[in-house]
Amino acid sequence: MKVVPVIISGGAGSRLWPASRQSHPKPFLKMADGYSLIQHSVLRAASIVGAAELVTVTSKDHLFLTKDHFDELDSVVLPRTFLLEPEGRDTAAAIAAATIHAKATQGPDAILCIFPADQMIGDLAAFGSAISRAIEHAGQGRIATLGINPDRPDTAFGYIEADGEKVVRFVEKPDVETAKSYVASKRFFWNAGIFCFKAQVMLDEIALHCKEVVDAVLGSYENAAIIDGERFASIELSAKHLAVAPRISLDRAVMEKALNLAVVPCEMGWNDIGSWNAMAELIPPDESGNRIRGDVHVVDTVDTYISSDKRVIGTVGVSDLVIVDSPDALLVASRDRVQDVKKLFEGLRAAGHDAHLLHGTVHRPWGTYTVLEESEGFKIKRIEVNPGGRLSLQMHHHRSEHWVVVSGTAKIVNGDQELLLTTNQSTYIPCGHKHRLENPGNIGLVIIEVQSGEYLGEDDIVRFEDVYGRT
Structure with a gap:
């Protein structure tokens, strides 16, 4: 059989x-x-x-x-x-x-x-x-x-x-x-x-x-x-x-x-696992009925689910809530209304807000990137490339980039140059230059990327070659 x-x-x-x-x-x-x-x-x-x-x-x-x-x-x-x-x-x-x-x-x-x-x-x-x-x-x-x-x-x-x-x-x-x-x-x-x-x-x-x-x-x-x-x-x-x-x-x-x-x-x-109440059931309750994940401190708090990825969360005098903190978004809801979180999600999508689509850390076939800071005219990213991972050969119309290697070894195409950079070494990529980042090693590659320009959207990208079949 x-x-x-x-x-x-x-x-x-x-x-x-x-x-x-x-x-x-x-x-x-x-x-x-x-x-x-x-x-x-x-x-x-x-x-x-x-x-x-x-x-x-x-x-x-x-x-x-x-x-x-x-x-x-x-x-x-x-x-x-x-x-x-x-x-x-x-x-x-x-x-x-x-x-x-x-x-x-x-x-x-x-x-x-x-x-x-x-x-x-x-x-x-x-x-x-x-x-x-x-x-x-x-x-x-x-x-x-x-x-x-x-x-x-x-x-x-x-x-x-x-x-x-x-x-x-x-x-x-x-x-x-x-x-x-x-x-x-x-x-x-x-x-x-x-x-x-x-x-x-x-x-x-x-x-x-x-x-x-x-x-x-x-x-x-x-x-x-x-x-x-x-x-x-x-x-x-x-x-x-x-x-x-x-x-x-x-x-x-x-x-x-x-x-x-x-x-x-x-x-x-x-x-x-269809709601935050279902997720809460995976955590044993404390003596006040609270279910806690992360660095959480409570005073006079009962029957509340609190989850934190990084930041400290403190609560005083609340009950029957769901509190979920992530690096780029915070949810606070009544426990009897957790099914309506879907309405919130759909509202973000209808408004075209990136929070419905992406986390602060975004997964790609080659690894991940995390936006550390962004303001008018600049964006700073932490980019991690898996061993053997290779970004597409690409070009941007509206921004230049500066790459600094934090750990690992980077194989880089920058215009007519091919570079091999290690920790604390860097390269500058002018607007309009073809470029590619690759990890030739067997450990993760981490770089800091600083973007500067009049437009920093993720759609400002022209791909010439891509091993993952993206256009």
């Missing part, structure tokens, strides 16, 4: 702003143990007996960030395939793409195990038992899903009504009173969004209930651009064909209509 674990990594994680941004969304957030949510998903997926290939469906824009997180996990040696969406079309299209790929590479009877990239599971032994049972159902031609035993009437989740392991119906997010009745009945489970099924079984169901999805995704897969890497393959789905796929979830497209469904009830320490 061939098993194909599939990680679905999409969305902006808007309810977890300011930690999550559009260019660095929720799956890449690091947890207290140092692993990101997507890394936890990879480790769970790789633990499945019989796993033949690890497939990840993600945005084209997040390929290199995803790959970096995967590369940090030396223990995972499964073949990796990245299915790259030019734009998100919801989970029905994403899962259809993974299913079409699994059928093509592993056969129509391959069993797919679908995992969202943004969940935490505390009891891995219970998870393993539940997945094994779901795989058994899948082997018998059913679409199996994991149902989480609810411990409260939560309105943020969809529910599954069941009779034993037979699914009666899927239910959308209920109101509070309905959720209370569901929990009291003992017949309902939270929908974890974790599925197991044979490739051909799922394709038949999507074709039966939402044919437009499978037709569009099949065309997109057959016209994809394929790149084979040293340890991974990436398949960039055709934007033209995928654009006609309906935006619809797998629940609406298939699970609410199919008859061959099974649910595996389980208690495995599941946490869908």
Whole structure:
């Protein structure tokens, strides 16, 4: 039996702003143990007996960030395939793409195990038992899903009504009173969004209930651009064909209509990290009910979640708040309004504010940069280039730059010159000069870049060569 674990990594994680941004969304957030949510998903997926290939469906824009997180996990040696969406079309299209790929590479009877990239599971032994049972159902031609035993009437989740392991119906997010009745009945489970099924079984169901999805995704897969890497393959789905796929979830497209469904009830320490309250649950409370991360000092503070990356936070006489501080943004919200952080995120996006898109530290395929200071006419950045990383050969119309090496070795193209600089050495790049920065060493390269000019926007860049395929 061939098993194909599939990680679905999409969305902006808007309810977890300011930690999550559009260019660095929720799956890449690091947890207290140092692993990101997507890394936890990879480790769970790789633990499945019989796993033949690890497939990840993600945005084209997040390929290199995803790959970096995967590369940090030396223990995972499964073949990796990245299915790259030019734009998100919801989970029905994403899962259809993974299913079409699994059928093509592993056969129509391959069993797919679908995992969202943004969940935490505390009891891995219970998870393993539940997945094994779901795989058994899948082997018998059913679409199996994991149902989480609810411990409260939560309105943020969809529910599954069941009779034993037979699914009666899927239910959308209920109101509070309905959720209370569901929990009291003992017949309902939270929908974890974790599925197991044979490739051909799922394709038949999507074709039966939402044919437009499978037709569009099949065309997109057959016209994809394929790149084979040293340890991974990436398949960039055709934007033209995928654009006609309906935006619809797998629940609406298939699970609410199919008859061959099974649910595996389980208690495995599941946490869908969908809000700051869910994030707070990962931290044990103090004697006043506060959950604290970072350098935080409180006086007469109760039932409050406080998270700080760097700065000291002090509170006096507050309760029932969420306070999240990041280097470039601060969130203060009532704990009963954390779902509305999404409205704040959408407001920033509508206003064109960079805070919805980027962190102070921005990830690139070659490494990161952090804006240290910016004012009219100048900008100062800290740039870190990974070993072997190379920026594009580029030019700017409106700014000049001064580079100072802080640590490591820099290989630099500056006009007609090629330079090799080490700590405390520098070079000046006039406006209009072609230039490139590269790290030829085996340790990180750190430089300070000082930009000067009339316009310092990130879009003032002309690329002539780029190893990462950017234009």
